[in-house]
Amino acid sequence: MPMTASASRTVGRDLLGLALIALVGLAGYWLFPDNLAFLTRVISVALLVLSLDLIVGYCGVASLGQGALYGAGAYAAGIACVHGITDPVLLILIGAGAGAIMGLLMGAIMLRAHGLPQLVLSIAIVQLLHEAANKASSITGGSDGLSGMSPAPLFGVFEFDLWGRSAYLFGLGLLLIVFAVLRFVTRSPFGMVCRGLKEDPLRISALGIYAFPVLLKMFVISGTVAGMGGALAAIATQVVGLDSVSFEVSANALVMLVLGGIGHLYGALIGTVIFMALEHVVAAINPFHWMTLVGAVLIAIVLFAPRGLSGTLDELARMLTRDRWRAGR
Amino acid sequence: MQTVFSIGVDALAYGMVLFVISIGLSVTMGLMRVVNLAHGAFAMIGGYIASYAARDLGLAYAVAVMLAVFGTILIAIPVERLLYRRVYGQPELTQVLMTIGITFCVIGIANYVFGPTLKTIPTPESLRAPVSLGFRTVSAHRLFVIACGAAVALGLWYFIERTAFGVKLRASVDNAAMAAALGVKTEVVYAVSFAVAVGLAAFGGVVGAELLPIEPYYALRYMVTFLVVVSVGGAGSIPGALAACLLLGAIDVTARYLVPDFGNFFFYLAVILVVCVFPRGLMGRAQ
Amino acid sequence: MSAVFEVSHLSKAFGGLKVNSDISLAMNEGERLALIGPNGAGKTTFVNLVTGRIPPSAGSVHLAGEDITSLGAVKRVRRGLVRTFQVTRLFPDMTPEEHVVMTILQRLGRATRILARFHGDSAATDEAAEILATLGLTEVARRKVATIAYGQQRLLEIAISLAQRPKVLLLDEPAAGVPSSDTPRIEEALARLPASLAVLMIEHDMDLVFRFAKRVVVLAAGEVIFQGLPAEVAKDPKVREAYLGSYAHAGG
Secondary structure: OHHHHHHHHHHHHHHHHHHHHHHHHHHHHHHOHHHHHHHHHHHHHHHHHHHHHHHHHHHOOOOOOOHHHHHHHHHHHHHHHHOOOOOHHHHHHHHHHHHHHHHHHHHHHHOOOOHHHHHHHHHHHHHHHHHHHHHOHHHHOHHHOEOOOOOOOEOOOEOOOOOOHHHHHHHHHHHHHHHHHHHHHHOOHHHHHHHHHHHOHHHHHHOOOOHHHHHHHHHHHHHHHHHHHHHHHHHHHOOEOHHHHOHHHHHHHHHHHHHHOOOOOHHHHHHHHHHHHHHHHHHHHOHHHHHHHHHHHHHHHHHHOOOHHHHHHHHHHHHHOHHHHHHHO | OHHHHHHHHHHHHHHHHHHHHHHHHHHHHHHHOOOOOOHHHHHHHHHHHHHHHHHHOOOOHHHHHHHHHHHHHHHHHHHHHHHHHHHOOOOHHHHHHHHHHHHHHHHHHHHHHHOOOOEOOOOOHHHHOEEEOOOOEEEHHHHHHHHHHHHHHHHHHHHHHHOHHHHHHHHHHHOHHHHHHOOOOHHHHHHHHHHHHHHHHHHHHHHOOOOOOEOOOHHHHOHHHHHHHHHHHOOOOHHHHHHHHHHHHHHHHHHHHHOHHHOOHHHHHHHHHHHHHOOOOOOOOOO | OOOOEEEEEEEEEEOOEEEEEEEEEEEOOOOEEEEEOOOOOOHHHHHHHHHOOOOOOEEEEEEOOEEOOOOOHHHHHHHOEEEOOOOOOOOOOOOHHHHHHHHHHHHOOOOOOOOOOHHHOHHHHHHHHHHHHHOOOHHHOOOOHHHOOHHHHHHHHHHHHHHOOOOEEEEEOOOOOOOOOOHHHHHHHHHOOOOOOEEEEEOOOHHHHHHHOOEEEEEEOOEEEEEEOHHHHOOOHHHHHHHHHHHHHHHO
């Protein structure tokens, strides 16, 4: 059966991809032992960007408020940790749960509108939460940030040390698991319907499928992933700041996603790594030069590489192998 | 009573500033269907030009305002030609990216040229003195801002309802293809509307500088506010935008007076509620 | 025998403009009916009313004895009232196989499962292969829809509707836009539609209508002006007036 052959080929490709992520992650561990805290932040943000890809790339819903889901996870894990729940795995699950609930709420609100009003709703939600977190300073620490967390050792063995080795490896493991699960989700019947909704909602409804519950489900999944990212950041840095639930973080996530290419999952990772590495270098020199650069890069992407880096690489690869591909048909 | 009165005046002034800046955005969004996140950047550019002219060159306020409006339009023309034209008719996400990119660039450049500090625009003596209304005194500047808003609203109403260009504009908003078929040069309509929109943004940026202070992050800080006004009012609707500005201005200013430590909480809450109840805006048309 | 599909006194007015007025028609199981009419006769409005995309001003729609007038578009599809589109509405980045598999999964209630592999449902995949084979689409089953010929995309629209196993099928100009060299393949596919299925074809092409339909309904200015055998259509004075009149008007 050709089906099983192609199925095993996709499984093989997925395993290869996971191995590649693990390899790059471990290489980072050996090459930059002094920057593990930064690399852990990269992983945390990568989870956020992955979660955004689920909504933007797979469902075609533009959002500038993904920070709401990330921040919900970060604050939930942080607050739980301050109040004595210190098991890191449990904290991640709490963050995931909080993100999922926030995803449900956000989806229920955003899916009422389309186009610009929908985009505005996404921004308004993240700003509202930002203000709420600022106001509720007795719970969240307000503008000083939430501190005083001390997560227990991972699995009762690995301490979260000063160099952030445990946190980084924990994050890398989490990323691999989430990535594998999302590969599976995007290849499920549900994932295919989402792709269909992005391209033509009318056709989907003519098949007898309701769009709203499908999209809402994706918001919940997206919230789960973003919430885990936020929780990871809380555990690793042991501080949760107001910036974790902000328009800036949401807009940056979108930029990273577009830089890497939407609707790929891999693109989300590539975009995050490149963006944050550049930011690490350039923003250290002058944050405003960094803004100019990001702006210029965005304009360049729209003008010259609308499918992002991964899409453009795909296209290049296809152009290079086109003759072979044609002959194979 | 004094508080209620001051809140009322401030809310009206704030709403009018929002209106002057956002109305151009509303019209161009209704017309060209472009989600333009960079509109606030043009208001900011206007503010910087006026500040430079009035404070550093010592020119008169009125001259500074004129320079700001026409200078900003001059800057906007190549941006429209080279960048905006590429995203007309493109998916929303593409437009968002392009215009966010423009915003970021403007912020970075503004900081490089003018530095990160707040820029003031010295107002003439006559605008600084308080004015007595008989029973109350109010700041002349607030009155000036309110008058500017009213003038812009009336001027635009006349421009759109009573001039030949306005007819073409309305036809193009309703149905661009049909208008083009009837001989309206939509390209020209687009270009003129864009220029007017940018000019009004710059004008609003200058006269509203006391309420929305000019600094590099201006373009990002108020981006959301302007977009909110358009989506709450309904793209392309002048009465809708006016209603949205007055409503949101009132909510924002009142909340700042009465519950200052909540920040913009109630503003955004109102936005979410209004958009949920009127997904096409207060006076948006069915599509 | 009661009708499987019945439209009674269906009307739609936009403001004061009556676009459909008092349209009634009924179809039995296995019937082949064609709805024709000059441009602007209200055919598109009729399709939108019947499929539930816009609500009627008056009248009712019954499917298999059930009143579906107040049901939304998705519910009507789920009850077995299925349509194809005048301009194909397909997912350019997906393959024909994926389109049909998704349709079958939906019919089986498995279309939005998360804990399953889309390509791992062998029952759906096998059925899809069968349907695609009957329509001669096996060769292109795994190519992106964007890369296959328009005639093949039209056949895929039919394949999708077959996979939905409808009670009533609405074919909205099934041959529109297809080069004439490919129309025989479409006709062949239409001829092989299940015998028990009630098919309502909305069409411009008279040759196609005469070969396919056993009964014809003519719509003009929003009203039914003729119902009867294809052979009698051309002789009917009202129909002649509607068509020739409208052509004369268009020409003038």
